[in-house]
Amino acid sequence: EDQVTQSPEALRLQEGESSSLNCSYTVSGLRGLFWYRQDPGKGPEFLFTLYSAGEEKEKERLKATLTKKESFLHITAPKPEDSATYLCAVRNTDKLIFGTGTRLQVFP
Amino acid sequence: EAGVAQSPRYKIIEKRQSVAFWCNPISGHATLYWYQQILGQGPKLLIQFQNNGVVDDSQLPKDRFSAERLKGVDSTLKIQPAKLEDSAVYLCASSPGPNYGYTFGSGTRLTVV
Structure with a gap:
C-alpha cells in the first residue's frame, strides 16, 4: 500500500535556527514527490516537485532533496513568516497521496 | 491567472442535513479533484474528474456523498445526510x-453539529 510518513509532527524553531523536515514514502511507481505549504484557513500551496533520486530544488530559504526512500525539506535561517504546515505527497498514476504534515513554528 | 474558486468558505449544519459545495477550477484545467482534510491530517482524495468523467472515486462514501462536473468545468460535491465525522x-x-x-x-470548512 502506498504510504507517506512525515516527521516530526511539530517543530518549534528560533528565528535563524536551521533544521530539516523528513518525508519517508513507499509507493509503487513514483511519478513525483511534492512539497506543499499550508497556512491556517488556506489550501495547500505548491512548493516543489522532485522526480528522481539525487534531485534537489531550492526556493529562498527552502531546499528539497530526494532519495529512493525519503525526501528532506531543509530550512535555512528560518523567519517567522515561514511558520506553516508543510505537506509532503507522492504521486502514483494520477493522484496525490499526502502525509499528515509537519507543523512548523518559527519564533523571533 | 485566476485561482481555484470555492464556495461557501464556511458551513455549519446539523447532522442528517444535506450540504453542497461548489468549485470553479482554473480555466482550461481538464483534471479536477475533491479532497477531504480532517483537522490535523493530510488531504485525502475523494474523487477525481478528467473533463466531465470520473477517473477515481474509490474513496468516496457513495452512500452519502455524490459529485458531478457538468460540461467539464464547474463541480459540485454533495453530502446527504451529513454525519458528525464529515x-x-x-x-x-x-x-x-x-x-x-x-x-x-x-x-x-464544514462543521456538523
Whole structure:
C-alpha cells in the first residue's frame, strides 16, 4: 500500500535556527514527490516537485532533496513568516497521496 | 491567472442535513479533484474528474456523498445526510493534466453539529 510518513509532527524553531523536515514514502511507481505549504484557513500551496533520486530544488530559504526512500525539506535561517504546515505527497498514476504534515513554528 | 474558486468558505449544519459545495477550477484545467482534510491530517482524495468523467472515486462514501462536473468545468460535491465525522475542510484542486502539479482552492470548512 502506498504510504507517506512525515516527521516530526511539530517543530518549534528560533528565528535563524536551521533544521530539516523528513518525508519517508513507499509507493509503487513514483511519478513525483511534492512539497506543499499550508497556512491556517488556506489550501495547500505548491512548493516543489522532485522526480528522481539525487534531485534537489531550492526556493529562498527552502531546499528539497530526494532519495529512493525519503525526501528532506531543509530550512535555512528560518523567519517567522515561514511558520506553516508543510505537506509532503507522492504521486502514483494520477493522484496525490499526502502525509499528515509537519507543523512548523518559527519564533523571533 | 485566476485561482481555484470555492464556495461557501464556511458551513455549519446539523447532522442528517444535506450540504453542497461548489468549485470553479482554473480555466482550461481538464483534471479536477475533491479532497477531504480532517483537522490535523493530510488531504485525502475523494474523487477525481478528467473533463466531465470520473477517473477515481474509490474513496468516496457513495452512500452519502455524490459529485458531478457538468460540461467539464464547474463541480459540485454533495453530502446527504451529513454525519458528525464529515466535519472537515473540503478542498478542490485542478490540474492541466497528469504530468502537472495541482493548484488548490482555499477550501470549504464544514462543521456538523
